[in-house]
Amino acid sequence: MEKILIVDDSAVQASQLKSILEDEYEIDIAQTAEDGLCRVTGENYSLVLLDVVMPGMDGFTLLKKLQEEIITQSIPVILITSLSDVEHEQRGLVLGAVDYIAKPFSPLIVKARVNTHIKLYNYRRQAERQSMTDQLTGIANRRRYDRYSLVKWHEAARLQLPLSICMFDIDYFKVYNDTFGHPAGDKVIAAVAKTIASRLHRSTDFVARYGGEEFVSLSLGDPSKKMFGHLKKIRQAIEDLHIPHDHSVSEWVTVSVGGVTVIPPAESSYGIHLKIADTMLYDAKKHGRNRVVWADEQMKQLWEK
Numbered sequence: 001m002e003k004i005l006i007v008d009d010s011a012v013q014a015s016q017l018k019s020i021l022e023d024e025y026e027i028d029i030a031q032t033a034e035d036g037l038c039r040v041t042g043e044n045y046s047l048v049l050l051d052v053v054m055p056g057m058d059g060f061t062l063l064k065k066l067q068e069e070i071i072t073q074s075i076p077v078i079l080i081t082s083l084s085d086v087e088h089e090q091r092g093l094v095l096g097a098v099d100y101i102a103k104p105f106s107p108l109i110v111k112a113r114v115n116t117h118i119k120l121y122n123y124r125r126q127a128e129r130q131s132m133t134d135q136l137t138g139i140a141n142r143r144r145y146d147r148y149s150l151v152k153w154h155e156a157a158r159l160q161l162p163l164s165i166c167m168f169d170i171d172y173f174k175v176y177n178d179t180f181g182h183p184a185g186d187k188v189i190a191a192v193a194k195t196i197a198s199r200l201h202r203s204t205d206f207v208a209r210y211g212g213e214e215f216v217s218l219s220l221g222d223p224s225k226k227m228f229g230h231l232k233k234i235r236q237a238i239e240d241l242h243i244p245h246d247h248s249v250s251e252w253v254t255v256s257v258g259g260v261t262v263i264p265p266a267e268s269s270y271g272i273h274l275k276i277a278d279t280m281l282y283d284a285k286k287h288g289r290n291r292v293v294w295a296d297e298q299m300k301q302l303w304e305k
Contacts, residue, residue: 001026002118003044007036007062008051008080013103017049017080020107021114033057037065040072042158046118050097052081052088060095067096071151074124076117080105134209136186137193145208145216149270152206152218157264162297163220164227165270165277166259168196170213171289172249179246188253189213192238199234216277224261224296231257231292232304239290254290256281261297 003026008014011031018027028043030036033054040048048066052059059079066072079092082103089100098120099113132144140148149165156163170176170192177185189209196215197207204220219227235257243253258281262273276295283301284293294302 002046003028004047004049004114004118005030005036005040005043005045006049007031007033007054007059008049009054010051013051013080017110020110024111025114025118033059033062036062038158040066040075041069041154045075046121047114048075048077049101049114050077050079052079052092060091063092063095063097071147071154074121074128076121078113078117134193137190137209139193139197139215140206140208142208142211145206145210148206148208149218149274152220153264153270156220157266160263161221162223162261162263163218163273164222164224164259164261165273166217166219166227166231166257167210167277167281168192168215168217168255168257169281169285171254171256171285172245173213175246175249176253185213188243191241191243192253192255195238195241196234199230199237222261224294224302227259227261228292228294228296228302228304231259231294235290235292235304250290256284256289257292258282258284258294259292260295260299263297 004021005028006014006017007030009031014029018029021027028039030039034057050059050063063077066075066077076098077096078099078101079097080101080103081088092100098117101110101113132141134141152163170188173185176188193209193215196217200207200217200219206218208216210216235255239252239254241253245251245253258277260273260276260280280293280295284291292304296302
């Protein structure tokens with residue numbers, strides 16, 4: 001069921017809107033703009049119904065903040081207000097609102113406009129998903145990963161759950177391409193991606209092709225030792241595919257894996273910990289390849305082999 005967030009300081013008005021829509025949608029209510037901002041960055045909403053006049057941060061300010069954040073800027077916002085003059089309507093539309101509903105509102109108008117904008121939002125999401133899928137492997141591409149990683153980072157920070165960032169690199173892949181040709185190399189990339197994705201398939205997991213022969217995954221909720229053990233099994237599963245390599249470097253196609261598990265601290269950023277995961281991958285390749293090197297929550301390294 002699609003989720004809608006109502007941001008309105010009036011409990012009566014929010015309740016009225018909820019009663020109009022709750023038969024078709026899952027409804028959440030925030031009574032301050034600050035609470036609304038927190039909720040919309042941590043949940044998956046298909047639409048926000050936003051009151052303009054609120055104490056403290058008003059609806060226009062919240063709308064501006066939503067448009068500035070990459071993880072919320074695509075969510076449609078309908079403004080609910082008694083300010084029916086052209087100047088206020090124009091201001092809301094310029095700031096990025098998709099529509100305006102004036103109070104007192106008609107239930108039929110509310111339903112019609114909400115249904116229309118959720119349909120349009122879903123059409124855009126479908127087109128966006130197609131543009132964010134790697135054509136060779138069928139998993140997420142770099143563009144989708146860049147957006148999704150910020151969503152997961154904010155979610156982990158809000159819930160104070162461990163987030164594991166993992167990077168995979170196919171060992172001696174240039175040698176493989178030089179020996180067997182690029183079409184064969186493409187098949188290897190697809191096979192490795194399928195193996196990783198089949199073992200990171202929970203709703204809290206995400207896998208993407210990072211570029212070339214590199215992949216990246218994000219997993220929410222598991223401690224470092226559990227993720228370290230799981231990634232060792234994935235590395236072994238890729239080796240067990242028994243895809244022949246150039247025997248001058250390796251018998252089979254293998255991957256090196258590096259990662260980090262962190263409960264996001266307030267003073268840190270996702271980019272810093274992605275670099276840590278990349279450093280772990282570098283160590284795995286430097287010390288023999290076909291192994292997992294991990295940084296736990298205390299930044300202590302865990303080594304395979």
